[in-house]
Amino acid sequence: MQPHFQTRAAVEIRRCRNIDEQAMLLDAWNQSYCQISRGAFDGSVSSIAAGGVRVLVERLNRTVYQRGHVAQSKLAIGIPFQLEGHALLCGQTSHRDGVHVFSGDGGFEFLSPDKHVIVNLEIDPQAVTSSLVRSQLDELAPFVGTRPGVLNVDPGRLDELRAVLRQMLDTVAATPTLLDDPGVVAAFEKSAIFGVAEVLQGMPNAEAQGTPDARIVRHWQLVRTVRELVEASPDCPLSVAELCARLRASRRTLQYAFEDTLGVNPSAYVRAVRLDHVRRELRNASSVSEAATRWGFWHFGNFSNEYREQFGELPSETFRRAKHRGF
Template identity: 30%
Template sequence: MQRDEDADADKRAAHWKHRQSHIVTSDPCQHAESLPAWSQEYLQLEAGPFFGEIKESTFGPVQVFQETIDQVIDEKANPRRDSYTVGIPVRVTENGRWQGHELSDRSVMILKPNEELHFKTPKHSNILVTVITCCALDAIAEGDGFGSADDLFQRPHVVEVGDDIASNFRAALFNALSVSQNNPGLLEHEAVRNDLSDSVMHSVFATLTQVGDFGKRLSNGQSVQRSIVERARTYILANRQRALSVAELCEHLRMSRRGVHHAFMNVLGVNPVTFLRYVRLHEVRKALLDPGCRESISTVAANWGFWHMGMFGQYYKQLFHETPSDTTKRIRGPLDSMSRFRS
């Protein structure tokens, strides 16, 4: 058993040696699956077309990416395990929240190893993020006289820094990403990979050592409300074939209708009725995007509690700006889509 685990570790280490990719998407569900080494779920919170772009590079123990999204999304994500995550917005419009903390263009975003991320994006989101294995960043910290990099992460998930610190950190991530994206062949050279990873890690270390423990501390109310939203999401997914009512959701949460409403509006900006519908619509869309799914559109919709196909079609088109048939045509072609709709 130990030998198998060691072999798996060797495979993972080889996989992380180097890689670069540039992906453009027009679908939130597909976009959620496009970031290498991340496990993600995206819930689109406003009606309209989606645009997403990811520029990503991995060199040794370091992953750097720039993610651009033009839509309000509630992200639930997990980076690769046993890694530190640090990011900064390229630009901020309004209402972006990382782990419940409101963002500005001088916000450094932090995620401790093996934490689950909750990120509500602004309407136009553009962020730079690096993910660094614990052992690599710990080695940098130890070399600079710190016992562990973990000491630098014992602070709020969002800290505000000065303009110069923000600009320098942003430039360091931009430069490492640009070099690897524009000259992918350079990643074949170990010396280049080492230089890029070292520059990013030292930039993270320099950024976090220049800021104190001050930051945007999350109010207890926001933390409790996010917990309510996640409990609601779990309950909805566990009762997929029933169109749950808000009253039933309130009963499960043991909360008043008013309290549940405030929680959803404060965390996501949508009411519970809309959230219930959006979760089920996204699950239908995921199924329709699966090339291996052979069920009809009406069956898939019914599986998620949509029994009136006319209303389902209206809801679907309003949110995603295409019909369910349009979705299947893009994935499987028009003939297969029609046969699935009729079957």
């Protein structure tokens, strides 16, 4: 579901060819994205804001490793409309019939698949207009405000919520001026929040997310440590051998951890992150070769081919576009 409408203060759609631009559109989520699978990125974020509820429909066409931390004043959950392929949220298996909780302590890490359309509900309890709806949010907080993870819910109820959200978004997209009516805004808030409550009804306690597999947790923690290392510009490890030396871990251990979580080998991941660093540095670098060599790419022919395979364009094209009109 991807409604088409003109940009306004409360209703807008943004199509992105740049993964960093897309991450910034979810501005209360403090996100960073790293593209894992190869090919040109094409995504979009549709946004509808009504009172204390902001609906963000995010579409991605590449596997992306996301890290973020939702503002403490907000509750954030995701309802998958399309989620096909290997995916994990904070070490838990991510699937279409699970409510994805992004708010809570410690932030979140989300490996999203190539085929990804998710409707995110970002809720500001203080901005909700109805005291009845605010009291409902107090009841939901133990489920969606404590820690990120996947809530396994009744698929039938989740389908009903998808249908309601689709109808709400299509209606407002077709007639954005409806949101000028305070009564419509109040109805939008109630429909979204009580719709979520209906899905979560009957869950016994806030531990409904369950406990992730211990092996997955260990591997996820190792991958998180690797990510922190490779993002530590300008001291990014340039090879798996260097990574093993720093972590005092065997190559086999890294291999198992990465294949178990991200579905790629550590060499492919390190290469993807280094290419991502180069892509960002092309905004301000004086030349392509300067940006490439800073991240250990010494053979410019091979580098250009790898860059094109990863992002769907040559580094020189990225560089020229950045110089002419910015990223």
